[in-house]
Amino acid sequence: RVFGRFFALFNRVFTRASDNYGKGVSRVISHKASAMGVYAALLGLTVGISYIVPGGFVPAQDKQYLISFAQLPNGASLDRTEAVIRKMSDTALKQPGVESAVAFPGLSINGFTNSSSAGIVFVTLKPFDERKA
Incomplete structure (x- = not known):
């Protein structure tokens, strides 16, 4: 019985999360232009940050x-x-x-x-x- 309660709770939480994920995907698909705009902005931000971050994070040469x-x-x-x-x-x-x-x-x-x-x-x-x- 203890495990039955646990799995019932797990299934409710999993179903809720799965439904919310499906709704989120549906919203993104229905707003394609906005989604692509966000994607382009994130891509631009990534490129911009690559110019700002010091090169010290990347080794200057190989490790021999x-x-x-x-x-x-x-x-x-x-x-x-x-x-x-x-x-x-x-x-x-x-x-x-x-x-x-x-x-x-x-x-x-x-x-x-x-x-x-x-x-x-x-x-x-x-x-x-x-x-x-």
């Missing part, structure tokens, strides 16, 4: 590392994954701005769990002034 990962089909052997990850690491090391690469075959990017069909390569870049554009 990259993370790359491979997800092979489920059931792929660790040997197969290791070959792919080694190739990724070797390819990264051939790039002129790369300082080092550390590979982890068998490590999934999803929660850093063990998986024979996944692998991660952490690539460290040379300092920004030593790299070409």
Whole structure:
């Protein structure tokens, strides 16, 4: 009975919220010009604020590392994954701005769990002034 009261109250509140949402959507649809005006104003405000907000919130340059990962089909052997990850690491090391690469075959990017069909390569870049554009 306690849960019955709870769910009855929940259903009443949910129905009221759903009805109000439907009415709000109907009002917006029936006043298309006003809705587009509000949308345009919000878009303009967003663009305006982007000029006002200091650039300190956006990093001036990269953080000198990259993370790359491979997800092979489920059931792929660790040997197969290791070959792919080694190739990724070797390819990264051939790039002129790369300082080092550390590979982890068998490590999934999803929660850093063990998986024979996944692998991660952490690539460290040379300092920004030593790299070409």
